[in-house]
Structure formats: C-alpha cells, structure tokens
Amino acid sequence: MAVQYKNAQVFNGHEFVKTDFTVEDGYFKNVGKNSNTDQSVDLTGKFVTPGLINAHTHMTIPADPFYWTSRPQNTVSKTVLAMQNLKEALSVGVTYVRDVGSTDNIDLTLMKLNLPDLPGIVGSGRALSMTGGHGSNKSGNLDDGTLEVDGVDVVRQGARTVLKEGARNVKLMATGGVASPGETPFDVQLSEEEMHAAVVEAHHKGFPTAAHAQGTEGIKNAVRAGIDSVEHAIFMDDEAVELMKEHGTFVVPTLVAPRAIYENPDHLPDFMVKKARQVAKAHLTSIRKIVKAGVPVAMGTDAGTPYNTFGHWVVNELKMYLDAGMTPEQVLNSATTVAAKLLRVDDYVGKVDNEFEANFVVLDKNPFDDFSAFEQAVAVYRKGRRVVNRLDVK
Numbered sequence: 001m002a003v004q005y006k007n008a009q010v011f012n013g014h015e016f017v018k019t020d021f022t023v024e025d026g027y028f029k030n031v032g033k034n035s036n037t038d039q040s041v042d043l044t045g046k047f048v049t050p051g052l053i054n055a056h057t058h059m060t061i062p063a064d065p066f067y068w069t070s071r072p073q074n075t076v077s078k079t080v081l082a083m084q085n086l087k088e089a090l091s092v093g094v095t096y097v098r099d100v101g102s103t104d105n106i107d108l109t110l111m112k113l114n115l116p117d118l119p120g121i122v123g124s125g126r127a128l129s130m131t132g133g134h135g136s137n138k139s140g141n142l143d144d145g146t147l148e149v150d151g152v153d154v155v156r157q158g159a160r161t162v163l164k165e166g167a168r169n170v171k172l173m174a175t176g177g178v179a180s181p182g183e184t185p186f187d188v189q190l191s192e193e194e195m196h197a198a199v200v201e202a203h204h205k206g207f208p209t210a211a212h213a214q215g216t217e218g219i220k221n222a223v224r225a226g227i228d229s230v231e232h233a234i235f236m237d238d239e240a241v242e243l244m245k246e247h248g249t250f251v252v253p254t255l256v257a258p259r260a261i262y263e264n265p266d267h268l269p270d271f272m273v274k275k276a277r278q279v280a281k282a283h284l285t286s287i288r289k290i291v292k293a294g295v296p297v298a299m300g301t302d303a304g305t306p307y308n309t310f311g312h313w314v315v316n317e318l319k320m321y322l323d324a325g326m327t328p329e330q331v332l333n334s335a336t337t338v339a340a341k342l343l344r345v346d347d348y349v350g351k352v353d354n355e356f357e358a359n360f361v362v363l364d365k366n367p368f369d370d371f372s373a374f375e376q377a378v379a380v381y382r383k384g385r386r387v388v389n390r391l392d393v394k
Contacts, residue, residue, distance in 0.1 A: 003384075004035055008043035008362070010352050013337055014329060016047055016366065023358040026383035031354050047366050049332060050350055051095025051119075051359030051382065052374070053339035054314060056210075056231055056252045056300025059085045059110075060103045060145065063260075063309045065267055075104045082106050085303065086118045088310040093374045095359035095382050096120040098300070098343055100171040100210050100231065101127040101135060103145045108166040117387055120359070122343045124210070125162045127171040128155060128198060133189040134173040134180055134212060146173075152197045155190065159198035163205055169343070170202040172227070174211040175218030178258055178275045179305055185214030185234055185279060188221065195225035208344055210252070214279070216240060223249050229298060229342055232257070234279050236286035244295045250342045252300035253287045255320040260308040268306055287324040297321065298342045299335035311375065318371040328368035358384035 002024040010019035022029040022037060029035070059082040062068065071077055082102070089097060097119050099107035107123035114120070126147040129136040135146045149158035159170050172195050176183030195211060202209045203226075211222035214234040222230055223243045229250040233240075244251070261268060261276035290297065301317045303310045321331045340350030348356055362379040380388035 001039065002029070002035070002037040004030075004037040004040040005048070006040055006042050006044075008046050008048040009366070010048045011050065011332060011336075013333060013351065016368075019048075019352070021352060023381070023384040026358055026385070028352060028354055028356050028358050031352060043362060047363040047373070048352065049093070049361045049363065049367065050336040050352055051361060051380070052093045052314065052335040053096040053098075053299065053343065053350065054089060054094045054301055054303060054310075054335075055098045055229070055298045055339045055342060056254055056302050057085075057089070057097045057099050057310065058101055058145070058302070058304030059097070059099050060106050061304030063304060063307055065306055075106070078103055079106050079110075082110060083118065085310045086110075089119055089303070089314070090380050090382070090387050091375070092311045092314045093361035093378060093380050094119055094310070094314060095361075095380065096122070096340075096343070096345070096349055098122040098124070098169055098210075100124050100169065101145045105165055111168070112166065116383065116385055119382065120345075120349065120357070122168045122345065123166065124169040124171040125165050125167040127173060127212070128158045128162070128190070129173040130189045134175065134177045134183060136173075149194075152193050155194040156197040156201060159201040163201060163207070168207050170198050170207065170209045172198055172209065172211045172222070174213035174222040174227075175215045177212065177214055177232075178261070178279060179272055181269070181271055184275070186217070187215065188218050190221075192221040192225045195222055195227060199226040206344065208342060223247050231300065232283075232302075233286055233290065234283045236289050238289075241289050241293045241295065244290070245293060250296045250298050250338070251287070251290050252298050252342075253283075253290075253321070253324070254300050254302035254317070255283060255287060255324070256313045256317045257302035257305050257308055258283060259316070259320075260313060261306050264307040272306070284320070284324060287321075291321075291325045291330075296338050296342075297326070297330075297334045298339040300339075315371050315375050318374075331371070332367065
C-alpha cells in the first residue's frame with residue numbers, strides 16, 4: 001500500500017524544506033511530488049529527518065553494570081538484551097546501527113534475520129585483538145566478543161574468519177583503552193602491518209574496517225594501515241590529522257563514552273573513573289581539531305559501555321558535536337549521510353530520497369534548535385513501518 005506524507009519540513013542534507021513524499025513497499029517514492037494514493041498523512045508543522053545511524057554500538061553489552069547480577073549469561077539471554085538495546089535505539093530515531101564487537105555473533109544473526117521492528121544492522125561479529133589486548137579474553141569466557149590474533153598471517157586469517165561468519169565490517173584493536181584494567185589508551189597493540197592485512201581482506205569483499213584507537217601512535221598506525229574509521233581518536237596531534245585527510249579516514253568520536261563513566265562513578269572501579277576523567281578534555285580537543293580540519297565525522301556513541309545507553313546518550317553525543325565546533329547541519333549529516341557512507345550503505349540508507357529505505361523520524365520541533373527533539377515527541381519509521389509513535393500521526 002502506498003501512503004503519501006504531505007506538508008512536512010524535510011531535511012534534505014542542508015536545510016528543512018517543505019516536501020511531500022510517498023512510502024510504498026518500504027521505500028521512498030515520488031519525493032517532492034504530489035501522488036495519487038489511497039491514504040495520506042498531513043504532517044503540517046512537523047519536521048522529518050532520515051533515520052539516524054549509530055556507527056559504534058555493542059548490542060550484547062548492558063549499560064547497567066548490575067544487569068547480569070540476577071540473570072544467567074548465555075546466547076539466549078544476550079540475544080534478549082541485544083533486542084532490548086536495539087528497541088531503545090529506535091526510541092530516539094536510530095534506525096541503523098553498526099555493531100563493533102558482539103558476543104556469540106548475535107549481531108550477525110540479527111543482521112541476517114533483518115527483523116522489521118529492529119534497526120538495520122551492519123555487524124562485525126568478533127573484534128580482532130592481540131593476545132591479551134583490549135577486549136581480549138581475560139575473563140575466561142568462551143566468547144567475550146573478541147578473536148585473539150598475533151602476526152600478519154594470523155590477523156589475515158582472523159579477518160577471513162569473521163568475514164566467513166558473515167561480518168560486514170572488520171573491527172581491530174589498535175590501542176588499549178579506558179574501561180579495561182591493566183592498560184592505557186597509549187598502549188600500542190595491533191601493528192600497522194597486522195591491521196593492513198585485515199584491511200586488505202575486508203576491502204576485497206567491499207566491506208569497511210574500524211579501529212579502536214585512542215593513543216596518538218596507535219591512531220597513526222591505524223590510519224597508515226588504511227582503516228576506514230578511527231573509533232574514539234582521543235589523543236590527536238597535527239600529524240595524525242594530516243594523515244587522516246591524506247587517507248580519507250573517518251572518525252567516530254564516541255564523546256559520551258567517558259562522560260557516562262565519570263558522571264556515574266559510584267558503582268564503577270576507581271581505575272575506570274580516573275581514566276575517564278583524565279581523557280575527557282583531550283578527547284574534546286582532538287575532535288575539535290578533526291572538525292576544524294574537515295575530517296569526516298560519523299556519529300557513534302559506544303553504546304553498551306558503562307551507563308552509556310542506546311537512547312538518551314545518542315542525543316548527548318549529538319549535542320557534544322556542537323561543542324566540538326560542528327554546525328547543526330553537520331551534526332545531523334554525521335548521523336545520516338556521513339555515517340551511511342562509512343558503513344557503505346549510502347546507496348539506499350541515510351536520505352529521504354527516491355528508492356531509499358523509508359527510514360525516517362517525525363519530530364514536533366526543529367532539531368537544529370535543540371537535538372533533544374529526538375527523545376521528546378517523535379514517530380519513527382523503519383522501512384515504512386511505524387515502530388515508535390508518540391505523535392498524532394498514522
């Protein structure tokens with residue numbers, strides 16, 4: 001059935017313009033045109049954006065540090081958690097996610113199922129980490145979301161393994177991090193040569209790569225290796241910025257990840273809170289450098305890390321990009337067209353345009369005035385199907 005949406009102010013990548021559009025069989029049709037349909041919806045006074053994209057999530061990790069206290073941990077319970085997280089993402093208009101480290105390949109299974117009431121997924125399966133590196137199997141769990149690899153040939157095999165399992169993105173650990181004990185963001189982990197081997201394998205399949213890279217030298221290693229996106233990018237220097245411009249590297253900032261930790265210190269380890277506080281100022285300074293230099297920024301929150309939920313913190317991430325010097329237009333593009341390009345889904349996701357998936361958000365207020373509009377009055381559509389409704393629309 002075709003439904004025409006009329007009189008909305010639609011974001012076209014630059015500004016909000018009064019535009020009619022039709023949704024049929026889950027796709028946009030006749031954008032900017034009047035069409036004869038059996039059903040129409042008047043969106044006078046409403047604002048429409050493409051569905052948002054969160055390019056850095058961990059769907060099988062609970063933001064609540066006490067989540068597993070009274071629950072068994074197995075594939076079924078972690079799948080339930082993933083679906084709860086993804087539904088929360090929809091509540092603030094996120095209709096696509098990239099997962100960059102999931103246990104039991106749950107992200108890959110849900111990606112293949114393509115359930116209509118969940119966001120679209122670009123899954124990575126297990127992240128590749130050096131033995132004992134960031135996110136590696138220190139706990140003794142059979143699958144904690146990482147595959148330990150050492151040396152160029154083994155990393156190459158690891159990349160081929162996760163691609164065989166269905167990954168559409170390869171995630172690599174270039175440095176240590178904040179949330180893991182016994183390491184710092186400056187620890188250099190997978191080498192440039194090791195990461196390059198994985199990049200080559202992913203690119204042979206036409207899929208992107210992402211590197212957890214927080215310290216300066218590890219960031220440079222990742223960029224020189226050909227990584228498509230640097231995640232976090234906490235400690236940038238001028239050389240790192242120039243390398244990113246030279247290589248066309250994207251940055252996924254996840255500015256809210258340390259903030260969610262240091263704003264909720266009471267039930268977290270002291271080492272974690274201390275590191276989060278230490279990196280916060282440098283993190284924002286680095287993203288300001290990136291923005292000023294014109295390095296492409298794709299929105300990502302690191303959802304699933306402590307207290308970093310899939311809903312509210314998305315809005316905080318968008319607001320922090322304003323603090324980093326981005327215009328409201330740039331912020332919204334970071335979560336739509338730019339993120340879609342990074343994920344290599346930009347030929348069918350990220351715009352209100354003909355033949356694109358009808359993923360869109362209806363807002364009561366102009367988000368350029370306040371990005372909180374996304375968690376206030378909002379209706380969310382995923383492939384033309386209304387999955388969230390807080391407005392008087394059909």
